[in-house]
Amino acid sequence: MTETDADSRPRYHHGDLHAALLAAGEAELAEAGIEAFSLRSVARRAGVSHAAPAHHFGDVQGLLSALAAEGFRLFLAAQMARQKQAADDPRSQMLAAGLGYVDFALARPALFRLMFSSDRPVFETDPLCSTSEAAFRHLEGGVAALGSKDPLDIAAIWATAHGIADLLASGRLKPLMALGPQARDAAVAEILRRVLPAPSP
Structure with missing residues (x-):
């Protein structure tokens, strides 16, 4: 109406x-x-x-905070969508989450930068606080499933996935940008694989 x-x-x-x-x-x-x-x-x-x-x-800050909160919800959904298509083992699941990270950044670069590069959203208020924490807990859970709770392992995986996503969304990672989607996914997965914790003996 x-x-x-x-x-x-x-x-x-x-x-x-x-x-x-x-x-x-x-x-x-x-x-x-x-x-x-x-x-x-x-x-x-x-x-x-x-x-x-x-x-x-x-106000504007409230709207930007709400946008960032919705962004984290969609960000997590993009990771989980990839994980549903992957094998159930923890390493495949972590690699799929990394591919979902990249998917989101490429599909919504402006929202991605608002969430991760802007000081305008207020992370101390809900729903942004809860949605951003849910995304981080998803990462922590994925690393724990690999057999590690080391903060450095979490940081290495996060920094690598985020770096690839940001560089691709910015058009800077030209060798990967030149690849077709399947080849790019394979290259991203290989880069991520190199920073995963070694399997337990």
């Missing part, structure tokens, strides 16, 4: 407005960047009143 603004843009009144604002926010972030990001621009893109984003998120 909609009503029309003076400028003929529709105002939406339905249960999906929160999701619609997040989708508009992600599109605005990807197109305009974080410096030009504003509640007004998101409202315009979503076709709602200028007050709607503030009503749902409070």
